[in-house]
Amino acid sequence: MYVYADNAATTALSKTALEAMMPCFQEEYANPSSLHTPGQRAAEKLAQAREIFARHLHADPREITFTSGGSEADTQALRSAAALGARQGKRHIISTRFEHHAVLHTLAALEKEGFAVTLLDIPPDGVVTATAVREALRPDTCLVSVMFANNEIGTIQPIEQIGRVCREAGVLFHTDAVQAAGHLPIDVEEMQIDLLSLSAHKFHGPKGVGVLYARRGIPLVNVIYGGAQERGQRPGTENLPGICGAAAAFDEACANMEAERAYLTPLRDRLIAGLTAIPHTALNGDPVRRLPGNVSVCFEGIEGESLLLLLDDRGIAASSGSACTSGSLDPSHVLLALGRPHEVAHGSLRLTLSGDNTPEQIEHILRAVPEVVAYLRGMSPVWDELERGQRPHLI
Numbered sequence: 001m002y003v004y005a006d007n008a009a010t011t012a013l014s015k016t017a018l019e020a021m022m023p024c025f026q027e028e029y030a031n032p033s034s035l036h037t038p039g040q041r042a043a044e045k046l047a048q049a050r051e052i053f054a055r056h057l058h059a060d061p062r063e064i065t066f067t068s069g070g071s072e073a074d075t076q077a078l079r080s081a082a083a084l085g086a087r088q089g090k091r092h093i094i095s096t097r098f099e100h101h102a103v104l105h106t107l108a109a110l111e112k113e114g115f116a117v118t119l120l121d122i123p124p125d126g127v128v129t130a131t132a133v134r135e136a137l138r139p140d141t142c143l144v145s146v147m148f149a150n151n152e153i154g155t156i157q158p159i160e161q162i163g164r165v166c167r168e169a170g171v172l173f174h175t176d177a178v179q180a181a182g183h184l185p186i187d188v189e190e191m192q193i194d195l196l197s198l199s200a201h202k203f204h205g206p207k208g209v210g211v212l213y214a215r216r217g218i219p220l221v222n223v224i225y226g227g228a229q230e231r232g233q234r235p236g237t238e239n240l241p242g243i244c245g246a247a248a249a250f251d252e253a254c255a256n257m258e259a260e261r262a263y264l265t266p267l268r269d270r271l272i273a274g275l276t277a278i279p280h281t282a283l284n285g286d287p288v289r290r291l292p293g294n295v296s297v298c299f300e301g302i303e304g305e306s307l308l309l310l311l312d313d314r315g316i317a318a319s320s321g322s323a324c325t326s327g328s329l330d331p332s333h334v335l336l337a338l339g340r341p342h343e344v345a346h347g348s349l350r351l352t353l354s355g356d357n358t359p360e361q362i363e364h365i366l367r368a369v370p371e372v373v374a375y376l377r378g379m380s381p382v383w384d385e386l387e388r389g390q391r392p393h394l395i
């Protein structure tokens with residue numbers, strides 16, 4: 001048995017998405033900008049895909065821009081809001097310490113260009129409050145960017161309340177909804193979202209396709225220069241197979257959302273209960289206000305990297321934090337922001353489920369993890385000191 005439990009890093013392409021993509025490669029391969037009949041057919045497919053995203057987000061198709069992924073959508077959203085703010089003399093941006101690097105690194109670039117950035121601290125439950133956002137507002141704030149659901153610890157943010165605070169203050173609100181899209185209901189009107197990013201490969205669509213929703217009237221600045229595609233705001237010949245696959249996957253994910261939640265929540269909770277029964281283990285983030293498929297824990301006295309390698313040997317694909325930080329020795333910025341001490345943050349494990357995971361697979365994980373944790377602790381000098389009382393337990 002090999003268990004794939006790393007769906008926050010990426011998901012398998014769904015059969016529906018693949019079937020939507022296939023004709024675009026060899027039959028409907030024309031360029032949507034071409035005036036001939038095949039070109040117009042391609043343009044029609046593009047319009048249908050845009051319509052699907054608009055419908056599920058409660059937006060207008062003209063507010064949907066296709067990008068190369070979540071990272072590009074985040075970058076363009078932040079740069080657009082910043083440019084608009086700068087034109088009004090507003091150069092202050094509020095975000096949080098546990099955003100994806102696509103947001104954090106764009107903000108770091110904007111700081112070098114003269115913007116001031118306030119990063120909100122993360123409470124121990126991993127849920128940022130609308131009050132914290134309100135208190136950080138300044139007269140020169142032009143943008144608030146708070147992710148919909150965190151990619152490492154899965155906590156869901158009070159987007160509607162934050163949207164209300166921003167709208168009342170006349171400040172643009174962006175949310176990185178990459179982990180939420182297709183898994184949680186999103187309504188840009190009700191939630192008063194001005195800019196939103198999503199990425200197809202996180203909901204069983206293809207890699208390399210993202211969507212940027214921008215409320216009408218918000219001009220986008222170019223991150224890429226070229227032709228008139230996407231109203232000139234995101235030039236380059238459209239990735240029609242990818243876009244059609246993304247739309248089919250989104251349509252399917254939105255239709256299955258409630259069933260997926262009902263299926264995954266008990267599996268998630270069974271995993272959380274089983275793993276937190278291991279001594280000196282803590283769940284990261286709120287137990288309830290989290291994505292239906294997200295389990296994130298810290299084990300004291302072990303290294304997450306060793307845990308991952310041994311779990312891989314036992315046929316389990318997991319992650320220690322986000323795929324983006326694996327390979328570096330720094331502990332996850334998300335777990336540090338949550339207040340986990342360095343040595344605890346190093347012993348993290350993230351298991352993220354999809355509808356393809358079975359109850360048998362959960363039992364397999366629950367057999368393997370306690371054995372591997374006990375084995376690693378048995379070899380760990382740090383654990384030895386903890387057990388002898390030479391250093392205090394932190395969790």
Ligand SMILES: *Cc1c(COP(=O)(O)O)cnc(C)c1O
Binds near residue numbers: 070151
């Ligand atoms: C995966 C992810 C991204 C990046 O999306 P790509 O399509 O891989 O560029 C951005 N934000 C969050 C929260 C993510 O999980």
